[in-house]
Amino acid sequence: MSGNLVECRGLTKSYGGLKALDNVNLTIGSGKIVGILGPNGSGKTTMIKIMNGLLKPNAGEVLIDGEKPGVYTKSIISYLPDRMYFADWMTVEDLMSFFADFYKDFDREKAGKMCSRLGISSKQKVKTLSKGTKEKVQLILVMSRHAKLYLLDEPIAGVDPAARDYILDTIISNYNTDATVIISTHLISDIEKILDEAVFICNGQIMRHDTVDDIRETTGMSVDSLFRTEFRTVPYQGGRDNVR
């Protein structure tokens, strides 16, 4: 495929006086797993929401597969929000029908198989699922679409390390190789092994965009250590500087 799958030009978004994104330029190709990495409040979720058309930027534009967010882009983007949005009276089965209704590219059989492999009964109600299981179900649904772009906002934040491994494995074994997966997270060490590229974002600006191999080769550090070094904040010393 030629061209870029995601292209952000001069994206700016403010909430009141707060600049969440500040002139972001970013291009991402096809067939990649890309991590958007940044501390809390750095603009990760805002960027993802603009990409899938949930938010409008104040300035700049984003093109997904050459088009502005709209009906077409929604049909090729599979989005995992940072919080759960399913009605809790629904059963897992209901959720699957819901997805099958909404998305032509939803592979119900695949979703069913993944759920049963995890021992999740399709008759179970969302209400009765644990937080971790809910997140797994949500990810299974999102990854069971044959999308071109998967936008996963904090997919591993709320689950234990074993479930994290399961989730990461689900991501690597279920995206097709010409699709791109964008994962936002601050839990870098857990995901860096599955990333092609890392985008560092801080205060709404892109600080770095490189392949993970390049980062390791040029710095001799893992992406996680580099992140910790670049974003280290000096703890407040209780104003000791002023003490004579």
Added chain:
Amino acid sequence: MEWRLTDDRPIWIQLTEQLTERIVSGTYPMGEKLKSVRDLASEAGVNPNTMQRALSQLDAKGLTETGRSTGRCVTGNGEILARVRTELARGKIRDFLKGMEVLGFSEHEIMELLKGENME
């Protein structure tokens, strides 16, 4: 066999090394078909593109071959395997000798020690 990945070096290099070890040691036997890129990636918990890059290195060294219908197999060429295996062993010996030199051992002392060390 576990995949051991450390933080300080590119992952593809580490994967290449460990795949090579598995091949020359016979863990992946001569002529045998390898698992798919995706399965290997999932086993090691890495990105499929990274695993692909490591496997291309093996192809380049002649340790693996990709047939049109067979997928990627370990080479059936024993000479290549023997050569790479010896190269790796030489590397380990050089590291060992360097370490012994740091400790101030002479060649003679090293040989004596090695003889005394029973290979159980």
